Structures are given as C-alpha cells and as structure tokens.
Amino acid sequence: MIKNKQRSLGHAYMIKGFLFLLPATLVYLFFAVIPFFSNLVLSFQSWNGFGAKELIGLENYISAFKDRYFLLAIKNSLYLGFGSSIISVIVGVLLAWLLMYVGRRTGGIIRTILFSPSMIPAVITALIFSFVYEPEYGILNSFFGAIGLDSLQKAWLTNKATVLNSLLFVSAWKQVGLTMVLCFAGIQSIPQSLYESARLEGAGEWQVFRKITLPLIMSFIQLSAIFALMAGLKIYDTVLALTNGGPGKFSVVMPMWIMQNTFSFNNYGYGASMSMIFVLIVLLGMVITKKVVKGDAYEL
Amino acid sequence: MNSDSVFTGKKDIVVYLSHIILIFSALIVAYPIIFLLFTSLKSTQEFFVNLFGLPLAPVWKNYPDAWQTGHLNMYFMNSLIVTGVSVLLTVVLTTMGGYALGKMNIPKSEAIIMGFMTFNFIPGIAIYISLYSMMAKMGLLSGYQALILPYTAWQIPFSMYIFKKFFETIPMDIIESSRIDGCTEFRTFFSIVLPLITPAMATVIVFNFINNWGELMWAQIVTASVMSLKTLTVGLLNFKTEMGVEWGQYSAGLCLVTVPLLLLFGYFQRYFIAGLTQGAVKG
Numbered sequence: 411m412i413k414n415k416q417r418s419l420g421h422a423y424m425i426k427g428f429l430f431l432l433p434a435t436l437v438y439l440f441f442a443v444i445p446f447f448s449n450l451v452l453s454f455q456s457w458n459g460f461g462a463k464e465l466i467g468l469e470n471y472i473s474a475f476k477d478r479y480f481l482l483a484i485k486n487s488l489y490l491g492f493g494s495s496i497i498s499v500i501v502g503v504l505l506a507w508l509l510m511y512v513g514r515r516t517g518g519i520i521r522t523i524l525f526s527p528s529m530i531p532a533v534i535t536a537l538i539f540s541f542v543y544e545p546e547y548g549i550l551n552s553f554f555g556a557i558g559l560d561s562l563q564k565a566w567l568t569n570k571a572t573v574l575n576s577l578l579f580v581s582a583w584k585q586v587g588l589t590m591v592l593c594f595a596g597i598q599s600i601p602q603s604l605y606e607s608a609r610l611e612g613a614g615e616w617q618v619f620r621k622i623t624l625p626l627i628m629s630f631i632q633l634s635a636i637f638a639l640m641a642g643l644k645i646y647d648t649v650l651a652l653t654n655g656g657p658g659k660f661s662v663v664m665p666m667w668i669m670q671n672t673f674s675f676n677n678y679g680y681g682a683s684m685s686m687i688f689v690l691i692v693l694l695g696m697v698i699t700k701k702v703v704k705g706d707a708y709e710l
Numbered sequence: 711m712n713s714d715s716v717f718t719g720k721k722d723i724v725v726y727l728s729h730i731i732l733i734f735s736a737l738i739v740a741y742p743i744i745f746l747l748f749t750s751l752k753s754t755q756e757f758f759v760n761l762f763g764l765p766l767a768p769v770w771k772n773y774p775d776a777w778q779t780g781h782l783n784m785y786f787m788n789s790l791i792v793t794g795v796s797v798l799l800t801v802v803l804t805t806m807g808g809y810a811l812g813k814m815n816i817p818k819s820e821a822i823i824m825g826f827m828t829f830n831f832i833p834g835i836a837i838y839i840s841l842y843s844m845m846a847k848m849g850l851l852s853g854y855q856a857l858i859l860p861y862t863a864w865q866i867p868f869s870m871y872i873f874k875k876f877f878e879t880i881p882m883d884i885i886e887s888s889r890i891d892g893c894t895e896f897r898t899f900f901s902i903v904l905p906l907i908t909p910a911m912a913t914v915i916v917f918n919f920i921n922n923w924g925e926l927m928w929a930q931i932v933t934a935s936v937m938s939l940k941t942l943t944v945g946l947l948n949f950k951t952e953m954g955v956e957w958g959q960y961s962a963g964l965c966l967v968t969v970p971l972l973l974l975f976g977y978f979q980r981y982f983i984a985g986l987t988q989g990a991v992k993g
Contacts, residue, residue, distance in 0.1 A: 420815045421815075423814045423815050423895070424814060424815040424816055424817070426810075426814060426895050427810040427811075427813075427814025427815060427816045428810070428816065429810075430806045430807065430809060430810035430814065430895075431806070431807045431810040431811065431816065431822075433803050433806065433807070434803040434804055434806065434807035434866050434870060435807070437803060437859075437862060437863045437866065438826065438829075438863050438866045438867070440863070441837075441841060441859060441860045441862075441863030441864070442829060442832075442837055442863055442864060443829065444840075444844075445837045445838075445839075445840040445841035445844060446829075446832060446836055446837050446840070448840040448844070449836050449837065449839055449840040452839065452840055459843070501735075504731075505731075505732065505735060508727075508728035508731055508732055509728075509732065510728075511724055511725045511728035511729075512725075512728055512729060512732060516729070516732075517732075519736075520732050520733070520735075520736045522976055522979060523736040523739055523740050524735060524736055524739055525979060525983070526739070526740075526972055526975070526976065526979075527739060529920050529971070529972070529975040529979070529982065530924070530968060530971060530972070531923060531924030531926070531942075531943055532924060532926070533924070533926055533943045533946050533947060534924075534943075534946065534964065534967060534968055534971075537946060537949065537950070537964055538742045538743065538746060538964060538968070539742065540950065541742065541745065541746065541749075541961075542742055547757070547758070547761065547957070549741075549742065549745055552761050552762070556762075583738075583739065586735075586739075587739070591983050595983070615724050640831065643833075644833050644834075646926070646927055647924075647926045647927075647943070650926075650947070651946075651947060665833065665834075665835050665927065668835050669835065669927065669930075669931075672839050673931060673934065678839060678843070681835075681839055682836075682839050682840070685833070685835045685836040685839060686836060688833050688835065688836060689832055689833060689836045692831065692832070692833055693831070696831065
C-alpha cells in the first residue's frame, strides 16, 4: 500500500518535473536545435536569402572543397586551434605547478592577473594587442628599437611570415590563464600525504611533478586542452579585429569566411555547407584531443 | 596552499625560480593593460615623445572625449540591457530545469543533460544562418529580443548542468518533508531549495554575463541592419577608425570598457572558476 502510494507520488513529481523542464527545453529547441537541423537541410540547397530554395545535392560541399580560401581558412583555424592548445597546455601546466612553490597571497594575486584575459571580451583583448603590434609606435617595435635590436622590428600583422604567429600569441595569451587555473584546481585536489611520502623517499621536485602531479591531473589537462582547442578553432573576434583576414586573405579563418559568404555574398546554402564541415572538424578535433591526451580518472 | 607547510629544506632554488617565472608571466599579461592606462592620460603629442613613461601632463579630458566620440553611451546601454535581461531569463529557466533534472524523478536525466551539453559544442555559425532567416520571417529581428532570446537560449545547457549538479547535493529529506507538509512544488522550490543554491547561482550569473557581454558574431549579424541595437563589442570594432590617430583617446576608450570589467570580474573570479571546474568534473 505505502509502496504503491510512494510510487504514484513519484510519478506525479515526474510529470511536474517535465513541466518544470519544458520552458528551457522549448527555448533551446527553438533557438539552437531546430536552426541547426534546418542549417543541415539548407546545406544541400542553393539560396540567396530571398528567392526560392533549390535542392542541389552535394554541390555546395563539392565547391567548398574546391574553394581555395576555404581550404586556407581550414588550415589557419587548425593551426590556431592546435597551436594555442599545445602552447597553453604546456605553459599553463608549468605555471600551475610553479604556483605550488609560492605563498598563498602572492599566488592568489598572480592567478588573478594571469586569469584576467579570459574574462575580457576577445574584441577588447584584440584591440589592446593592436597597440602591441602597431608597426610604428607599437609596444613591440618600440621595445626592440629601445634596446637596439631594430632588425627585429616587423610589420607584425601585415607580414605573411609573422601574422599567424602573432595571432597565435594573442590566442594563447588569452587561454593560458584558464589552463593554469583548471590545472591548479587539479593539483589542489591531490592529497598532501602523497607528496610527503615521495619526498621522504628522497624524490626531487621534478620527479615529484613527473611521477605524481602530472599523472593525477591528466583529466584536468585533457579538459583544458579541449577548451583551448575549441577556442582556437572557433577563433573569430580576435582575427576580425586585428587583421580582418589580411594581408589579402592570408589569415582568413573558418567562421570569417563562412560569415562573408553567407551574409555579404548572400550564398546562404554555401555558407551552411561550409558551417557543417566546420562542425565536423570541431567534433573531430575534440575526439582526437580526447584520444591523444588521455584523462584517466584516478581514485584518490 | 601554504608553501611552508608543504616543503622543507633544499628546494630554495625551485622557490626562487618559481617566483621569478610567475612574476615575469604576470607582467607579460598585465603590461599591455598598464601601458593602456598610461597612454590613456597622454596627449597625442606626448604619446610620440614619451611612449613608455608615466604621463607627465595627465589629460583627463581623454575619457569624456572617448565616451562621446566612440558613442560608448549607446553601446554600453545596449550591452547592459541585452546582457542583463538574458542572464536573468536563463537563470529562471535553468533553475527550474536543473531542479527538475536533479530532484524530480525524471528518467534518464543524466542523458538529457548530456544531450544539451554535447549540442553546446557546435560552433555558433552553424546555428546562426538558419536562425537568422527563421527570426526574420517571424519579425523578431528588430528589437532587443533579437539578441536577448538567442543569448538566453545558448547559455541554457551549461547553466542547467551546473544547477542540476548542485541540486543533486541537496539532501532529499529537506525536500520530502516540505512536500509532506503539503507545500506545492513551487513553494518547496522557492522557499526551501532556492536559498540553498546561492553559490551555483553566482557561478551561473558570472559565467553567462561574461559570455553574453563578449558575444560578437550574432550581434554583428543582427545589428548589420538594425544599427540602434549595436552592442559594445560591435561598436568597438569601429572604434579605431572613429578615433583616428588620437592614441590617448583611443586608449581612454579601451580603458573605459576594460578596467571596470576587470575590477568587477576580478572580484567575482572565483565563481567563474568554480563554474569551470564544476563543468570540468565531467565535460
């Protein structure tokens, strides 16, 4: 009897539960899920935004792979994605490790500073960097001039040899703090007793890092690698504000080329097909990162 | 973590090196912003002769000038309205949804939230193209709702995930006893459960605020035809051309949008980080 009553009570809560969940679900369906699937359909159509949509099969996809700017954009986005992921993980993990040797107060201040770029909109950090890279009065060139290394002065953002790495630096600069903070959280969750016993057995600091810290924070490293990769692959604001894809189209990235084709050239179907390829690349990048950076869960 | 309690003896060199490297990295990150602050108080003439030093004759006028020339007033208000309302709406929708998934016997709740989270990884542009034509057809593109509604929606997965995780930690007894006392589910939710989840609330608000405040691509798409909706991020893109070579003013404008943000978020940073690490436990 009681059991039955409990079950029917549970059932009632379940129905109410679905009612509670409904508004969020509907809003998300309408503004994310449905547009995505309609985008998938659109990717097989030709549409200029006004007239009738015409089904053209795989034609958009075929043109995408013949579009040399799209291929260049894929290459650039991959470079920025994997590049900033690798840099920010290496630097971020090292900084997180070094934070352990610094007192709580100093460490807190340094953490706050290093993390601050993650909280400023990318447009603003890009504009700040337009100051750094400005060829005549920029911080970087003036600095080289001041210490007598004029030969290192470059037109950072208009020179093909330096533009991608200049963008990569901004992207990594923005991501490092996040990696560091995540890995630091991981390090803090490691029990002190593990360190103490390792040190008692005479392990050096580097050994302790390699043998204890690193393996135990792998899941945090994996997550930060994925975050950094996503940010790099989807990078748009920074590139738009700093180079707008230039010089020429040399630093064009995927979202930028898709935006231009869709909303400036009114090739909605074509833009949709490229955005689907973009989705696949992002998912693939995520799977690869998960495979390469194994985040085994350790029982602590 | 207190270094003294963890280590003893021979790691002095490691400690010194750590300080040097960390302080150096912090300087690399902070320097562009410090440079900006200095420059914001220099006249254009002073900028050219005194690039790195402290401003010798501070020009405070750069700030009101930048606010005016850059139309920052309008952009700022737009961003504030759009971000404020969308964050509020997301919080309302996802506290309810998270509570339902965490505490109301919904079958496969873990799979449901993972579905939301997976979808969250899809790059925005794959959603924007069709959404734009959908919203155009429904006449939704001309007012604030053109930005508010999508922003509200896109923050749902992460926020609901945080709330679900948090609700799960609240003991069932509290809720059941209130239910048994005859409270309606709404009453239980608002008077018993909601006060218990302030930390999660803070995380979600800070996190969503940062994301919506900084959003650029959708805002660009929408405001291309409706100029009066331009948010701060879109407006700032034209900032440089509007300012010309007035470096002092340009820096002052950037400081106006950066420094309050840094102070505010610096204060709330731990909530932001808490959100990220909670999301990290299973991402």
